[in-house]
Amino acid sequence: MSDCIFCKIASGEAKARIVLDDGDLVAFLDLNPQAPTHVLIVPKKHIAKLSDAVPEDEAMLGRIQLAAAKIAAQMGIGDGFRLVVNNGRKAGQAVDHLHYHLLGGRRLQWPPG
Ligand code: 5GP
Ligand code: ZN
Numbered sequence: 001m002s003d004c005i006f007c008k009i010a011s012g013e014a015k016a017r018i019v020l021d022d023g024d025l026v027a028f029l030d031l032n033p034q035a036p037t038h039v040l041i042v043p044k045k046h047i048a049k050l051s052d053a054v055p056e057d058e059a060m061l062g063r064i065q066l067a068a069a070k071i072a073a074q075m076g077i078g079d080g081f082r083l084v085v086n087n088g089r090k091a092g093q094a095v096d097h098l099h100y101h102l103l104g105g106r107r108l109q110w111p112p113g
Helices: 005-011 055-074
Strands: 018-021 025-029 037-043 081-084 100-104
Touching (some): 005 025, 005 037, 025 055, 055 081, 055 100
Antiparallel strands (some): 018 025, 025 037, 081 100
8 A cells, every 4th residue: 555654664665674574574673662672563465454354364464473473582582572463543553554563671561551
């Protein structure tokens, strides 16, 4: 989608600090980190939110979780990290392109706010 910031990052049109690019998905540092390590993992395909994903997205969604664990290990937070999806405004979603927040590097509270 032409006016979507995460599509632009995925295509290289907008700058971000990329930590992984595997063809189907891209991971980059969050601009406004909420933890010492805060990475966003997004599919290159524009999907507005998780509840818009369809069965053909299943493999890519699985790959995102495996990528998250791999990135966490590479970034030294393999022993404690959180993978979060905000789905919809009510849940705090601000960017309408599916993204997974990978957070770690500090003690994370539960329940989340
Ligand atoms: P949401 O609230 O939609 O779940 O999370 C959106 C996240 O995207 C926020 O953590 C915000 O800091 C991050 N973000 C928004 N715009 C940009 C951008 O242009 N570049 C990067 N790297 N992160 C962004
Ligand atoms: Zn997009």
